[in-house]
Amino acid sequence: MWDLESLVAWKGPQLVRLARALLRDPHQAEDVVQDVLATCVLKWSRIEAVDDPSAYLNRMVVNAVTSLRRRPWRREQVSDPADLPDLAVADASGEHAERQRCLALLRRLPDRQRVTLVLRLYEGMPDEEIADLLDCSTGTVRSNAHRGLATLRRLIAEEGTDRA
Amino acid sequence: MPEHHDVEDLLRRALERDVRTGAVDERALAAGTRTRIRRRHRRRRATWAVATLAALAAVPLTVQALPDGAVRTRPAASTTATEPGPTTAPADPTASPSSTPTAAPPGTPAGTPATAPTVPAPPLPTSAPADPNAVAYDVPDLPGLVAALPAGQVLLSDVGQYANLPTVAGQGCSGAQIDPPQIAGRQWMWAEENSNRLDQTSVEAVVTGWAPGTGPEAFAHLVANDSRACGFDDDLTPGTVDVPGADETWAARWETNGIPVTAGAARVGDLVVGVTVSNPGPEGDADVARMLTAAVADLRGSGLSAAGS
Numbered sequence A: 001m002w003d004l005e006s007l008v009a010w011k012g013p014q015l016v017r018l019a020r021a022l023l024r025d026p027h028q029a030e031d032v033v034q035d036v037l038a039t040c041v042l043k044w045s046r047i048e049a050v051d052d053p054s055a056y057l058n059r060m061v062v063n064a065v066t067s068l069r070r071r072p073w074r075r076e077q078v079s080d081p082a083d084l085p086d087l088a089v090a091d092a093s094g095e096h097a098e099r100q101r102c103l104a105l106l107r108r109l110p111d112r113q114r115v116t117l118v119l120r121l122y123e124g125m126p127d128e129e130i131a132d133l134l135d136c137s138t139g140t141v142r143s144n145a146h147r148g149l150a151t152l153r154r155l156i157a158e159e160g161t162d163r164a
Numbered sequence B: 001m002p003e004h005h006d007v008e009d010l011l012r013r014a015l016e017r018d019v020r021t022g023a024v025d026e027r028a029l030a031a032g033t034r035t036r037i038r039r040r041h042r043r044r045r046a047t048w049a050v051a052t053l054a055a056l057a058a059v060p061l062t063v064q065a066l067p068d069g070a071v072r073t074r075p076a077a078s079t080t081a082t083e084p085g086p087t088t089a090p091a092d093p094t095a096s097p098s099s100t101p102t103a104a105p106p107g108t109p110a111g112t113p114a115t116a117p118t119v120p121a122p123p124l125p126t127s128a129p130a131d132p133n134a135v136a137y138d139v140p141d142l143p144g145l146v147a148a149l150p151a152g153q154v155l156l157s158d159v160g161q162y163a164n165l166p167t168v169a170g171q172g173c174s175g176a177q178i179d180p181p182q183i184a185g186r187q188w189m190w191a192e193e194n195s196n197r198l199d200q201t202s203v204e205a206v207v208t209g210w211a212p213g214t215g216p217e218a219f220a221h222l223v224a225n226d227s228r229a230c231g232f233d234d235d236l237t238p239g240t241v242d243v244p245g246a247d248e249t250w251a252a253r254w255e256t257n258g259i260p261v262t263a264g265a266a267r268v269g270d271l272v273v274g275v276t277v278s279n280p281g282p283e284g285d286a287d288v289a290r291m292l293t294a295a296v297a298d299l300r301g302s303g304l305s306a307a308g309s
Helices: A003-022 A026-042 A053-070 A095-106 A112-120 A127-134 A139-163 B004-019 B026-065 B142-149 B215-223 B282-298
Strands: B153-157 B184-191 B202-210 B237-239 B246-258 B258-267 B271-278
Touching: A003 A026, A003 A053, A003 A112, A003 B004, A003 B026, A026 A053, A026 B026, A053 A112, A053 A127, A095 A112, A095 A139, A112 A127, A112 A139, A112 B004, A127 A139, A139 B004, B004 B026, B142 B184, B142 B282, B202 B282, B215 B246, B215 B258, B215 B271, B246 B282, B258 B282, B271 B282
Parallel strands: none
Antiparallel strands: B153 B184, B184 B202, B202 B271, B237 B246, B246 B258, B258 B271
């Protein structure tokens, strides 16, 4: 039946990938998911009672990621792309390299913009649900998504100019 | 310069093709999770010890501070009461991974008194604080139910006095206002061992107290699976259970994520006791009947006016 290994096999990779998309640091992503899985094991009787335990675990990861930002001692130090160090982005051409560049630049977006874009495009979450999770209005969600894409577009253009 | 929608498409493709297919070391993930579980168990044991000391210092204080018969709040001994049960879980999924239930250590029977430490009493408060979780009365220990548990069960948690509980453990709750008003409640959980093994037999018992005269209405919601705030999402197989001394009974079986569950409930005046057994043995139905019968006798003998006694 259920043991930790089964739980990890069922949801672990999916949650780690979600956390990797939401966070800048992949190691921090694994930390967050381990915390969520431990909570899941210890409170399984409660979690199994909710409508959709799988979606519930996704929300736990999103909440854990967003709450990281509220903890000053664990907050990621940079929130403005201008302050971010340049990430090593391979100067390669082709579709794969382009996608990798895009993901690297996504990690340079301010938290709210990055999380909003990931929830929208990766999780397929409606704006109302994102607003609920991030404790803001749907207008703010739309604004963050728009600004995130605009910033991404600008960064991609700057990369292109630098390489030219 | 790329167009806005081009960037969106590119990001979408990157997330789908590169993030969603990223490699994950499941063994390392399981090992890290196991370490965290062990750490929390250690913290939980330490918290329990501290809370017990604090509770023993505070309980006499509560008795002194409140007039007899007044509406009481949770006793300080209910160390887990600040963590709401399933009713509020969906609203706040991470509701505090760090505030795990401060359960009694394994093997501790319900109501076991701890050794009284010599802790100096803190000064009396000048006024009773307002408590939004105030209960109208305390649900007492149920020694008969504890004695009727399947063999080898150890107490994992006692949520204390809390009037925002599902009628039967296993119901999903929406967070909506419970109607009719629930005015008292207490929930316990036992299992074979205090571990993360999910295939063990576990028992959850809930006693809910309803506003005077509304016990039958609350029970009718359970029977109709129309509990307004709490209900079953799984397909129930209705059953029957014979509980001497009960005003009404209800029973059902279902399966949650492949785990078989058998449950029953009994009404005693304006009190409802629900017992849920996950991974029941072959005597699961008989276990439920025996535990409910014992719980009903406990409640009848409790002296609570809600039980009609």
